[in-house]
Amino acid sequence: MTINLRDLPSVDQLLQTPRLQGRILHYGRPLVVQALRFALDEARAAAKTGADLPPRDVLLARAEHLLEAWTRPSLRPVINATGVILHTNLGRAPLSQPALEAMTAAAQAYSTLEFDLVSGKRGSRSVHVEGLLTRLTGAEAALVVNNNAGAVLLALSTLARGKKVAIARSQLVEIGGSFRLPDVMKQSGAKLLEVGTTNKVRISDYQEAIAQGAAVILRAHHSNFKIIGFTEEPTLADLAALAHRHGLPLIDDLGSGTLLDTATFGLGHEPMVQESLAAGADLVCFSGDKLLGGPQAGIVVGRVELVNRLKKHPLARALRADKLCLAALHATLLHYLKDEATSRIPVWRMISMSAEQVRGRAEAWRSRLGRGEVVRAESTVGGGSLPEEVLPTFVLALDVKHLNRFLKRLREADPPVIARVADDRVLLDPRTVLPEQEESLLTILQTLLLETFGVGAQIDEQA
Numbered sequence: 001m002t003i004n005l006r007d008l009p010s011v012d013q014l015l016q017t018p019r020l021q022g023r024i025l026h027y028g029r030p031l032v033v034q035a036l037r038f039a040l041d042e043a044r045a046a047a048k049t050g051a052d053l054p055p056r057d058v059l060l061a062r063a064e065h066l067l068e069a070w071t072r073p074s075l076r077p078v079i080n081a082t083g084v085i086l087h088t089n090l091g092r093a094p095l096s097q098p099a100l101e102a103m104t105a106a107a108q109a110y111s112t113l114e115f116d117l118v119s120g121k122r123g124s125r126s127v128h129v130e131g132l133l134t135r136l137t138g139a140e141a142a143l144v145v146n147n148n149a150g151a152v153l154l155a156l157s158t159l160a161r162g163k164k165v166a167i168a169r170s171q172l173v174e175i176g177g178s179f180r181l182p183d184v185m186k187q188s189g190a191k192l193l194e195v196g197t198t199n200k201v202r203i204s205d206y207q208e209a210i211a212q213g214a215a216v217i218l219r220a221h222h223s224n225f226k227i228i229g230f231t232e233e234p235t236l237a238d239l240a241a242l243a244h245r246h247g248l249p250l251i252d253d254l255g256s257g258t259l260l261d262t263a264t265f266g267l268g269h270e271p272m273v274q275e276s277l278a279a280g281a282d283l284v285c286f287s288g289d290k291l292l293g294g295p296q297a298g299i300v301v302g303r304v305e306l307v308n309r310l311k312k313h314p315l316a317r318a319l320r321a322d323k324l325c326l327a328a329l330h331a332t333l334l335h336y337l338k339d340e341a342t343s344r345i346p347v348w349r350m351i352s353m354s355a356e357q358v359r360g361r362a363e364a365w366r367s368r369l370g371r372g373e374v375v376r377a378e379s380t381v382g383g384g385s386l387p388e389e390v391l392p393t394f395v396l397a398l399d400v401k402h403l404n405r406f407l408k409r410l411r412e413a414d415p416p417v418i419a420r421v422a423d424d425r426v427l428l429d430p431r432t433v434l435p436e437q438e439e440s441l442l443t444i445l446q447t448l449l450l451e452t453f454g455v456g457a458q459i460d461e462q463a
């Protein structure tokens with residue numbers, strides 16, 4: 001039996017296929033041609049090693065698969081059923097509807113990004129959110145950069161380049177692998193002056209550091225870990241008083257930071273931006289996309305003369321926030337001003353959802369799917385905030401035979417579903433599933449369960 005490669009259709013012949021006409025409209029002819037060539041080359045190579053020539057349908061299907069694979073973005077929306085509200089790997093904070101609309105509006109047309117409508121002259125991009133930030137926090141001035149790592153880098157580069165910065169040993173944190181405070185300090189040109197021990201630092205340790213020439217005091221929030229037991233750290237007010245007695249600035253890196261008190265929702269108390277300023281911090285740095293619930297951004301608020309120095313530093317240009325970020329941040333901050341944050345900002349809606357409300361959703365999922373068990377569990381805030389703190393929740397727990405295969409199928413769904421596992425069961429926490437994604441999730445689960453347990457399984461109410 002000999003295989004004649006000439007029996008393979010040509011690219012031109014395949015292009016005539018009615019089935020491909022829609023693809024040509026959708027992907028453009030050159031890309032379809034590339035996919036067909038690729039599929040034909042593969043078939044030729046396989047034939048040389050003894051494989052049969054694929055039928056036309058198989059060639060076309062392969063080309064269609066390639067077109068899909070080549071054009072599908074790898075950055076895709078997913079359904080977060082993990083119960084981790086600020087899931088760093090899943091993009092932290094989803095935005096509110098008004099924030100999305102503000103981004104679209106800023107993206108679609110030209111804007112007043114750096115244009116002053118009153119004078120008709122060049123304006124400043126920093127005006128758009130500064131007013132809201134100072135109003136909400138009580139700060140004299142504000143500045144927004146690309147992210148909080150950038151905010152800390154900019155603050156240290158401006159105020160501490162070539163100088164010594166005193167920081168407690170217990171605060172030399174690493175966040176999410178890529179942000180290590182000592183590395184950021186080194187990058188800024190500041191010299192690290194570690195004070196205290198791992199578990200204890202006293203005001204006298206800072207005094208000693210000032211005697212050794214510290215020019216800036218930095219406090220960093222522990223964020224993602226907790227020190228318990230025999231511990232001590234001076235209050236921020238004590239640190240501020242000490243710094244100011246010596247004419248030094250105090251920078252507070254809050255990490256997440258929050259404008260609302262997390263303790264109101266049964267969580268621990270995450271440090272608030274307003275509190276840091278009131279305690280006397282000269283600059284406070286925090287993230288836009290952690291508990292603030294907005295776009296990725298680094299926000300610096302504090303004393304006007306210091307913020308102005310930061311604004312003039314060349315790094316400020318390199319780290320500046322883009323117009324989409326500023327538009328979304330403005331809309332997010334407005335929710336706080338209008339006292340509607342807990343009802344409009346997705347992360348606060350999730351945090352403020354009661355366990356009973358979550359239970360209601362989990363029960364509805366169970367009766368719709370006819371499978372699983374609604375059990376008590378815990379949601380977490382995540383995003384390097386509130387370690388050890390949990391929100392009581394209810395999850396839908398599914399017993400499936402091939403756990404890893406089932407999880408993989410969930411990830412392969414469109415949109416992909418990310419779940420949690422405990423005791424060999426798949427756990428789905430309604431708290432972090434956006435209401436507009438619920439229908440997709442249930443459809444995906446129904447299909448998968450049907451596949452796993454066979455026809456009729458989905459109406460087995462006792463299961």
Ligand SMILES: *Cc1c(COP(=O)(O)O)cnc(C)c1O
Pocket residue numbers: 147148149150152173175179220221222223224253254255256286287288289297298383384
């Ligand atoms: C998260 C965090 C950062 C980094 O913030 P990004 O916005 O992710 O750049 C810096 N410092 C602390 C203490 C943090 O928790």
